[in-house]
Amino acid sequence: MKPPYEIQRFELRLSGLGGQGILTLGKVLGAGLALEEGYFVAQTQSYGPEARGGASRSDLVISSQPISYPKPEQLDLLVALSQEACNQYYRHLKQGGYLLVDDSLVKQTPTNIYWGLPFTTLAKEKLGMVQAANMVLLGALAHLVPFVVPRAMKKGLETSLSPKFLESNLKAFQLGMTQAKKKYPNVQTQWTSF
Amino acid sequence: MAEVTQLIHHYLRHNKRFPHVLCPGCGHGIVLGSLVRSVHQLGLTKDEVVLVAGIGCSGRIAVYVDFNTVHTTHGRTLTFATGIKMANPRLKVIAVMGDGDALSIGGNHFLHAARRNIGVTALILNNNIYGMTGGQSSSTTAENCYSTTSPYGQQEQSFDIVELAKAAGAPYVARSTVLHVKLLDRIITTALARPGFNLVEVLTPCHTQFGRKNKFKTTVDMYKWYKKNAIPLDSLSKLPQEEQNQRTPIGIFVEENRPSLEERYAAITCRLEEASK
Amino acid sequence: MPTKVKKNHRKEERSLFALGNEAVVEGALLAGCSFFAGYPITPSTEIAEIMAERLPRLPDGVFIQMEDEIASLGAVIGASLAGRKSMTATSGPGFSLMQEHIGYASMTEVPLVIVNVMRGGPSTGLPTSPAQGDVQQARWGTHGDHPIIVLSASNVQECLDMTVRAFNLSEKYRSPVILLLDEITAHTREKIQIPNRETYEIFSRIKPSMPPEWFVPYEESMRGVPPMPALGEGYRFHVTGLTHDVNGYPTSRPEEVEKLMQRLFRKIDQFFYDIQIIEETACEDAEVVVIAYGCVARSAHLAVLQARELGTRAGLLKLKTLFPFPRPAVERFIRQCRAVIVPEMNMGQMSREVKRVNNGLSSVRTLNRIDGQIITPAEILKVLQKA
Numbered sequence: 129m130k131p132p133y134e135i136q137r138f139e140l141r142l143s144g145l146g147g148q149g150i151l152t153l154g155k156v157l158g159a160g161l162a163l164e165e166g167y168f169v170a171q172t173q174s175y176g177p178e179a180r181g182g183a184s185r186s187d188l189v190i191s192s193q194p195i196s197y198p199k200p201e202q203l204d205l206l207v208a209l210s211q212e213a214c215n216q217y218y219r220h221l222k223q224g225g226y227l228l229v230d231d232s233l234v235k236q237t238p239t240n241i242y243w244g245l246p247f248t249t250l251a252k253e254k255l256g257m258v259q260a261a262n263m264v265l266l267g268a269l270a271h272l273v274p275f276v277v278p279r280a281m282k283k284g285l286e287t288s289l290s291p292k293f294l295e296s297n298l299k300a301f302q303l304g305m306t307q308a309k310k311k312y313p314n315v316q317t318q319w320t321s322f
Numbered sequence: 323m324a325e326v327t328q329l330i331h332h333y334l335r336h337n338k339r340f341p342h343v344l345c346p347g348c349g350h351g352i353v354l355g356s357l358v359r360s361v362h363q364l365g366l367t368k369d370e371v372v373l374v375a376g377i378g379c380s381g382r383i384a385v386y387v388d389f390n391t392v393h394t395t396h397g398r399t400l401t402f403a404t405g406i407k408m409a410n411p412r413l414k415v416i417a418v419m420g421d422g423d424a425l426s427i428g429g430n431h432f433l434h435a436a437r438r439n440i441g442v443t444a445l446i447l448n449n450n451i452y453g454m455t456g457g458q459s460s461s462t463t464a465e466n467c468y469s470t471t472s473p474y475g476q477q478e479q480s481f482d483i484v485e486l487a488k489a490a491g492a493p494y495v496a497r498s499t500v501l502h503v504k505l506l507d508r509i510i511t512t513a514l515a516r517p518g519f520n521l522v523e524v525l526t527p528c529h530t531q532f533g534r535k536n537k538f539k540t541t542v543d544m545y546k547w548y549k550k551n552a553i554p555l556d557s558l559s560k561l562p563q564e565e566q567n568q569r570t571p572i573g574i575f576v577e578e579n580r581p582s583l584e585e586r587y588a589a590i591t592c593r594l595e596e597a598s599k
Numbered sequence: 600m601p602t603k604v605k606k607n608h609r610k611e612e613r614s615l616f617a618l619g620n621e622a623v624v625e626g627a628l629l630a631g632c633s634f635f636a637g638y639p640i641t642p643s644t645e646i647a648e649i650m651a652e653r654l655p656r657l658p659d660g661v662f663i664q665m666e667d668e669i670a671s672l673g674a675v676i677g678a679s680l681a682g683r684k685s686m687t688a689t690s691g692p693g694f695s696l697m698q699e700h701i702g703y704a705s706m707t708e709v710p711l712v713i714v715n716v717m718r719g720g721p722s723t724g725l726p727t728s729p730a731q732g733d734v735q736q737a738r739w740g741t742h743g744d745h746p747i748i749v750l751s752a753s754n755v756q757e758c759l760d761m762t763v764r765a766f767n768l769s770e771k772y773r774s775p776v777i778l779l780l781d782e783i784t785a786h787t788r789e790k791i792q793i794p795n796r797e798t799y800e801i802f803s804r805i806k807p808s809m810p811p812e813w814f815v816p817y818e819e820s821m822r823g824v825p826p827m828p829a830l831g832e833g834y835r836f837h838v839t840g841l842t843h844d845v846n847g848y849p850t851s852r853p854e855e856v857e858k859l860m861q862r863l864f865r866k867i868d869q870f871f872y873d874i875q876i877i878e879e880t881a882c883e884d885a886e887v888v889v890i891a892y893g894c895v896a897r898s899a900h901l902a903v904l905q906a907r908e909l910g911t912r913a914g915l916l917k918l919k920t921l922f923p924f925p926r927p928a929v930e931r932f933i934r935q936c937r938a939v940i941v942p943e944m945n946m947g948q949m950s951r952e953v954k955r956v957n958n959g960l961s962s963v964r965t966l967n968r969i970d971g972q973i974i975t976p977a978e979i980l981k982v983l984q985k986a
Contacts, residue, residue: 393849
């Protein structure tokens with residue numbers, strides 16, 4: 129299987145608080161890209177001792193070549209689901225890197241060039257399920273990032289989730305994608321290379 | 323006598339260099355004899371019996387018998403026994419430990435083996451002292467007794483093995499002395515025949531290391547003391563309260579039926595297999 | 600979180616996006632492991648959790664959580680004596696507790712695998728951060744002189760492969776094998792290929808074929824590895840941690856003691872080339888060679904490629920076998936190149952081995968980091984360019 133995009137080394141960080149589903153999201157995203165699309169993916173994580181509320185982080189390095197060093201050094205994309213995470217990791221973003229925040233939680237962004245969508249609010253109000261914010265985010269990523277292909281992500285969800293949760297998660301995914309498309313319709317042309 | 327000789331020939335190892343390490347007057351040999359008679363009476367084959375032993379004088383008795391024998395590390399006997407039983411529940415696993423072995427260094431493992439009800443018959447040969455290392459006090463050395471590490475008398479309270487086993491949830495708890503051989507034979511046979519964790523405490527004299535330091539002139543004095551001090555459990559309540567506290571009850575303290583860990587595990591694997599069909 | 604596997608007996612090759620710890624489980628099950636005893640400890644816990652889910656679903660699979668790490672290894676030894684391929688997994692503090700039984704397994708020649716996912720130490724240290732501080736403990740942790748096999752892995756696929764190798768070597772040589780991972784390798788997710796069981800080499804211990812009355816449990820032989828029956832198979836013999844004669848009975852006769860000890864060492868030493876596993880990258884014409892293992896080898900790999908681009912003839916020698924120390928491989932590069940760099944997340948535990956065999960032939964540079972962070976490619980590149 130040959131991946132459709134040639135990726136040199138793309139470094140992505142998902143960050144926020146424990147309990148926001150960041151580790152699950154990293155796993156689903158990584159599995160989709162590695163198993164369905166055939167990229168090399170190294171996903172690492174870092175978390176505090178608390179199961180809920182502490183800082184949480186999931187890093188993905190994505191490439192068309194085998195990955196030697198598994199940790200990100202200069203982020204191509206930072207996703208921040210808390211103000212603290214945004215403040216802490218913004219400096220790791222490389223020049224020209226992209227920032228995506230949950231703008232219902234991150235009130236101050238360090239730059240005016242960013243993508244913002246209220247994942248948590250959307251999940252709470254449109255789905256009545258705040259825990260689905262991570263899948264809303266995944267849906268948004270599927271629109272914003274060219275190599276995150278919706279079909280692959282959905283397939284990844286199908287294999288990693290039990291049927292009981294699949295429907296609600298797919299609904300959240302769809303919501304995220306629609307909202308992102310509405311707010312940033314022409315985003316895909318922004319990308320030049322990876 | 324001929325029958326004893328037959329048992330010796332059948333159950334003791336022929337290629338092991340004798341004599342054994344036990345001192346004259348030691349009670350450990352009596353326990354071994356009782357164990358062999360119990361195995362014989364139940365008709366267990368030598369191949370299905372695994373004798374796991376710890377470190378100390380009691381640990382050495384494993385080497386003389388022609389079973390599958392494992393002489394383990396100090397205090398960890400029950401951990402090996404747990405692994406063996408879980409790996410092959412068809413084996414009859416017997417753990418032989420001393421008091422220092424099972425209660426001091428291995429106290430944690432003892433409590434957990436009883437709690438999880440693993441199918442092992444545990445014999446604790448309690449001589450109230452560390453015999454092999456030269457007479458140091460153990461966690462069952464009684465208060466005010468002398469040992470090489472309590473030259474001015476033991477200041478710590480000692481463990482009651484039976485009470486400990488009961489509290490930890492062992493479904494079979496019994497105690498005998500080596501002088502009460504009929505009782506010993508009976509409880510070891512019962513313990514071997516039962517599933518789950520079965521604890522037998524055997525009071526066995528160590529004149530060399532304990533007796534001589536604690537005013538027992540000869541080995542016989544120690545056996546006499548056992549005879550005087552031990553009392554069948556059902557006779558205990560007939561004594562006045564004050565005297566009760568000074569005597570050591572012997573007999574069967576707990577006899578309940580509870581599924582053993584390996585049985586419960588087998589039930590789970592069965593259930594999972596059914597579900598996957 | 601363990602990935603759901605609906606069928607347990609898949610024979611065909613398949614791929615999985617898995618944690619290093621999950622890959623260890625896949626490797627162990629592929630190798631035929633059917634017994635796990637352990638005690639939870641970060642960052643190795645996933646291995647126990649996944650085993651708890653998987654083993655009861657296999658025919659004869661046994662999982663048991665013990666009261667501590669001493670008990671865990673005791674149960675593993677017991678199960679191995681009863682004929683099972685057995686393992687446990689732990690991290691630094693638990694590994695310290697296991698030392699007693701590593702010696703017992705070594706003395707009684709019981710095959711088993713211990714996975715130690717290294718975290719920052721000493722003591723409770725840094726429970727969620729990586730380190731490589733247990734390397735010499737793995738070699739010399741238990742008391743007494745003894746041979747041991749210590750392996751390592753640096754990526755998720757290697758976690759699977761090296762776990763299988765660990766079982767194979769332990770079964771082949773009747774020796775405990777320690778697989779040293781680190782928090783990064785254990786907690787990285789990558790795609791792995793689970794090979795077809797039919798075509799992958801799986802080794803199992805050799806059992807005696809003679810009648811029981813002819814069986815000598817620790818008999819001298821050319822290979823030095825006596826056949827090993829399971830408890831209850833009719834070969835009744837004595838197992839003891841005491842120094843023993845060929846029959847397994849305790850002995851202190853110097854001639855018998857020496858024979859046993861010599862055989863224990865010989866059975867590992869004489870098969871050195873089977874046990875030594877290394878991987879070379881760009882080494883043929885290298886002037887500077889980085890010798891690395893575990894997650895640091897990944898940083899070193901990137902650094903070596905970057906150095907090549909910048910014009911330095913750099914190479915990487917990745918050690919997958921740490922002990923017995925792969926001396927011939929290392930010596931070859933020491934002779935050939937100007938300098939050797941040993942980056943590691945401790946104060947110099949493998950560099951000490953490299954220096955020991957160096958004899959002044961080459962310049963040995965160390966690069967050490969002990970703050971719970973991985974050594975970065977940039978740090979290695981800097982030393983590479985100076986060397």
